[in-house]
Amino acid sequence: MLRSDTFRSTAFRLALIFSGLFFVTFVIAGFLAYRIISTDLHDRLDLTLSETFEMIASSYGDGDLEDLVGTVRTYAASTRDHDRVFYFADAAGQVLAGNVSAAPAASGLSTVAGAAFGLEGDVRYRALKGMIAGNTLVVAWSYEETDELGGLALSSFAWAGVIATAIAVAAGLLLAGAVKKRMDAIGGTMDRVGQGELSARIPLRGSGDDIDVLSGQVNAALERLTALVEGMRQVSVDIAHDLKTPLNRLSIIIEGALDMAERGEGNSAELVQAQNEAGRINATFEALLRIAQLESGARRERFTEVSLGSVLSILAEAYEDVAIENGQTLSLSTEAGDAAIVRGDRDLLTQLFANLIENAIRHAKDGTAIAMYVHRREGMVSARVVDDGPGIPKDESEKVFRRLYRLEKSRSTEGTGLGLSMVKAIADLHGASITLSCANPGLAVTINCTATNGSKP
Structure with missing residues (x-):
């Protein structure tokens, strides 16, 4: 179960950003692919119209109009629901064959509505109009099949984009959860260290990724910190232990010298002894300060x-x-x-x-x-x-x-x-x-x- 703070994590935000970029890229790529497919389908449709027109026209090779009319009637009879349209009329405009009663005015290739052929509905056609021995031949193909293929391709790209984006977001959530868990482990370890538990270490996965490398570096720094703190603690204990005896001895010597002074006795020997003890104590502190100076690198x-x-x-x-x-x-x-x-x-x-x-x-x-x-x-x-x-x-x-x-x-x-x-x-x-x-x-x-x-x- 993902926690609410996972959605505020950097990993999740980056996952959303990259998912958005991926979706936009997919949409652009899908649109370009759709345009390419649509153009190719239209080009193939024009080529089919041209080939069909040539095949019908070839039946008039011997100047036999009856063969040409029969060919048009055969083509027209093979169509259903006017998905393909054929129109053949003589120079006077009398329809000789076909499955429609009218023809578009424009010659050559053109895109027309079904009304141009006297048909009802909003179906569009790709038409090719030409002349054969003074007679008019029109061959037209409905855009329904082409539009269906284009729409299928477009919807396929759209669904693929939605599914891919959903997978990317889900993967981002899982990634964010995993990264958040590891970051929580790092944060928890640092909290424990901040509370004085210097033995705490960040758990490593052994994957060698950047978080593992960073965790290893933090652990190494914690090792050095622990060693330094332990060294300071040990030094404090040792200083207290080493100086306790000479300070007690110095105090005893001074008390003895004071007693001798009160009795009017000479105490120069005791004062010399006290001076020697103070000198040894000063020598210890000077040595410690000298070591600290060396460790700072000041003499390089x-x-x-x-x-x-x-x-x-x-x-x-x-x-x-x-x-x-x-x-x-x-x-x-x-x-x-x-x-x-x-x-x-x-x-x-x-x-x-x-x-x-x-x-x-x-x-x-x-x-x-x-x-x-x-x-x-x-x-x-x-x-x-x-x-x-x-x-x-x-x-x-x-x-x-x-x-x-x-x-x-x-x-x-x-x-x-x-x-x-x-x-x-x-x-x-x-x-x-x-x-x-x-x-x-x-x-x-x-x-x-x-x-x-x-x-x-």
Whole structure:
């Protein structure tokens, strides 16, 4: 059963418009076809009259008037209800043969009424009048049969147009109902999303039509929206969790410093400790703001040609002593040399790889080997930071990029949980992919960037 709002739908209106256009086109085509058929029937009628006139005239080949009169009488006798008319008269106007008593005045082909032959009624005739040896011969055919055929063709076209239009309207109603149902599904899903049900998705038919494609795009947008909202929710929870402890600790330190001040005791050590705690809190917020700035793409105007080999070489030299002090080794292998050129922000790329190196140094044990590799393959520059430390569990490989997410749930070690989030934001800004994989043992972090042909700065 069609709902009333189906008749107001765009699909139904379009169906009505196209049905109307189809009907008008059908009417025009039918009229043209009728005119063609009618003209052809009239031409055939004229040809039949001419052939009949010639056949009757041929009976006068030997100048025998009696044969001619007999032929006309035979033709006249074969007709009924004056559907065909024959008239033959001599030069004096005396009727010699035929089935009518009068003849039209015009010679040649003409269209006349039945009264021209002395007949009653409004029947029209197509007549051919000519002379044979001074005698007048008229052959005429009634238009009744021709008009019936033309009317039949016209009515057939009319009924066909009505039926076709009715089918088009019915098909339009069915189409409108189907489209309305699918649009209602889309609208219902969006209403549910608007009410906070972010898990709602538009059902797909799998037909691959434009509505299915649009629904798939909306579902993909909803997936991204859900991920963003979930990320914001998780960030809010993590911020509250991460800042609760340092804020409580800061409050305790300040209260202790105030108590000491009331007792007249020195509290400089407590104030320094409070300053350090406030500094760590500020550092967390600054890191979050920096990630937000990177995700907005505000730094792209500073992109230049950067050699990743040069960046990693400087970082290897800077962190080599730190790794040694931690009982670890740090090495660099650059197969690409100066060919490892990418377009980006040198400072941000330096921070990206510095975060990866610091992450490996901080979380790996004594004796861990940390290696960096750079190579270029088929228009891509690939940089890897590999260690043989504890690695990251496979089910945690995607979560570690979330803001403030830390594998150590107790959060007793130093760090904000924003290092890999910063790495991901910088990689996304540069259009680079980042992959975490198992190094058996340890962790391998691979950054793939599009290479350029420029020279390093």
